[in-house]
Amino acid sequence: MNEIREILTKAVIGKGNRNFELTVMMPETTGLVQRVLGAVMTYHQMNAARAGDLIEISGSYEVHVWYTYDDGKQTDIVRTTVDYKDRIELRNALRAHLLDSDEIMVEESVAPYATDVRIESGIIHVDVAFEVMAEVIGETKMRVAILGPVVETFNPEISFDPDDDLAEIDAAITPDFLEATIAPFD
Numbered sequence: 517m518n519e520i521r522e523i524l525t526k527a528v529i530g531k532g533n534r535n536f537e538l539t540v541m542m543p544e545t546t547g548l549v550q551r552v553l554g555a556v557m558t559y560h561q562m563n564a565a566r567a568g569d570l571i572e573i574s575g576s577y578e579v580h581v582w583y584t585y586d587d588g589k590q591t592d593i594v595r596t597t598v599d600y601k602d603r604i605e606l607r608n609a610l611r612a613h614l615l616d617s618d619e620i621m622v623e624e625s626v627a628p629y630a631t632d633v634r635i636e637s638g639i640i641h642v643d644v645a646f647e648v649m650a651e652v653i654g655e656t657k658m659r660v661a662i663l664g665p666v667v668e669t670f671n672p673e674i675s676f677d678p679d680d681d682l683a684e685i686d687a688a689i690t691p692d693f694l695e696a697t698i699a700p701f702d
Contacts, residue, residue: 519662529618530609530652532571533625534602535645540579542640546592547585549635554582555642557628564622564650566614567603571650574601577628581640594640604650611654618654625649 562575576599584591626647633642 520659521662523658523660524655525658526619526653527656528651529611529654529656530606530614531650532604532606533647533649534573534604535647536600536602536628537631537643537645538598538600540596540598540642540644542579542581542594542642543596545583545585545594545638545640547590548638549583549585549640550588551584552581552633552635552640553584553591555630555633556580557630557644557646560624560628560646562622562624562648564620566616566618566620569606569612569614571604571606571620571622571652572601573604573622573648573650574599575648576600577644577646579630579642579644581633581642583640598644604648606650606652609652610656614652615654618652620650620652622648622650 556579558578558580560575560577562573565572565574576597578595578597580593580595582591582593624646626645628644628646631643631645633640635641
């Protein structure tokens, strides 16, 4: 007789992601900027919290820009910290509302990187892009069918005692066991 059982477990009950595209104006530089030699983003940190039925992401990262000035004779690095905050809507959620007991996990799926760096009126502008993914882990139920008891057959010809001789054990092993018990596919 088949029965249905419910198993209570924790699983991913919703996912969401957010693409960020931000423009950062760098602070005042030493001398008149002539050329940007490189830009890199570091120290990306983020937190997630439940905001109603959405996930609120807040975080920060540093932007470092290496540039030349004084007719290309001098170089320097300018840094700034960028804070951001946004909300992520869940897609394919198993239930309509988040609960206080739900766990929220967030990670960057694409680290912040510069898509464009330009100089406008002596000020460095950096276009930054990155992607954040959020998952909500919560309790859910799984239904499984119980097909009945498993009956094992006992073969009295094959019994092992810790005091048995290894030669007797080797003799009891049937090399074609798998071929004898599993019929090949036609």
